[in-house]
Amino acid sequence: MLKKSAANVAGLVLALFFIFPTYWMVTSAMKPKGTTITSDYDLIPFSVTLTNFITAWTKPGFLSSLGNSLLVTLTAVVAAIVIGITAAVAMSRFAFRGRKSFVLLMLVAQMAPFEALLIPMFLMMRDLGLYEHLSSLILVYFAVTLPFCAWTLRGFVNGIPAELEEAAMVDGCGRWGAFQKVTLPLLGPGLVATSVFAFITAWNEFLFAKVLIRSQDSETLPVWLSGFQTAFGTDWGGAMAASVLFTVPALVFFLIVQRKMVAGVTAGAVKG
């Protein structure tokens, strides 16, 4: 009994350790101006305001970099998912020469240390005339997430029995019809999970965003936030509010995926 309560105490201390930066980010963001930078001990906030969020929202560059981040991330992820599905279906549903090497290529490609390709990527984008264009980032993020999407989706497609598709084809569906009406709906949860993780990867990316984009108009949110001292000076409240706004989309997607993971269990039950 004593052992169990000791474990629980340890668990709660750890929970505090993990939640504290989030707590500190949110409370700092909600402190009235002038009360953030203080020598007083202010672990618990006494008055609360939302003005910092308005400050952050209206800072030059915030909205445009938010828009750029959303554009780049969503485009890259949609492309990676669509092309990833076709590759996953090919790898999982067909027997053909070279299949094995292709699957291994996907596995190796997703482990490639992308950061080590910074120089050739930079040179290539420059040669293509895409340097300073958001399309260069779209291409990079697409390339980073594609092998992972194809590999993961292959796992999910493997989990859906091919017999279901065959049954639909016996009932008169074409190959496309069978895929569209049987496999695709069952693939839903896997699709959501895969795209969320691809989204997070691209949403977080900093090195390439910094190197390939120099002008402020085309900056993505991570790069904009890394230079927050230019925008906020020592206004930590504003910087924290911007961080909260940056976190919200990622957190929402994370919560979605947690739920869909549970749905994945029921989807897996089809195999009976």
Add this chain to the structure above:
Amino acid sequence: MTAVKTTETAAPAGDLPPALPPAATGGAPRRRRRGSAFDRALPYLLLAPALIAILWLIGWPVVSVFVTSFRQLNLGELVRGEIVWTGIDNYVTVLQDERFWDVSLRTVVFTIAVVGASVGMGLGIALLMRVLTPWVRIALQIAMLCAWAMPILASTTVYQWMFDQNYGILNKTLVQLGFDSFAGYSWFSSGTSTLSVVGLLIIWQAIPFLAFSLYAGLVGIPRDLYEAAGIDGATGWQTFRAVTWPEIKSLLMMVTFLSTLWDFKVFAQIWVFREGGPSGESTTLPVLQYLEGIAKSHFGVAAAISVLMMVILGLITFQYLRKLLQTEEGKI
């Protein structure tokens, strides 16, 4: 990359059934042999976009980084479009530079420390979660989820604020606790101290994934194994050694491998804190590559650093990578 993560994360709830690829089970290939030319070409048509994209956007840069590392390519050559071959000069330059060895050693030590600490604590928390009262476990899981979901640049900004010299909550708390010397203490005055804060940040964000994956693995261990061990009168440590360890070992190896891949190439956190400073003391290989290549426009030298970086990472992970490829090849 967050890349391989999902496969693992899918495990907690979904756990992909290790189904045989249906193609290998019979029905499909038979049909295709009678199929039209289109049917035979179909898998290749489906693969073509992905294959082209990978060869173009990953394959070519991999070739190009090797090629570039044998060229003299500074801003002048780049603007003029000149191709100047210098053989192994870039490698000689890099390898003769004492700083490169310092930075490499620092990177390896940093990676090992961060991976060791996060995997160790991840396993500890996974084991702990099994004995927690449900509401404590859920509280811990929610807290970890918040840490995990925070974008890297957001968490880096928050840590900068928490570790702020004058108004940071950490120094203020330490002073409240009676450690007066921490008033106005700078956590970023030396490379070791800077890297320790960066390391803490990375470990804090890495543990949730590790703990969740390992916990999923632990939950999957059959109960009766533990009951049997209990009947045999095994102590806690003996049970861990005889029951838990063999069951969790391969998963543990897998997440250690992934963590090594991720932590070795950390750039954003180190750069944002002090740009590799003070006076280059927190510079790691990815930062060095950036400084040489992008800041100084020595693309050839930087490419040589990139190649050496891949070599070092390859040396660290070689054993495991070989085993992984063999296992996966067997599974396909």
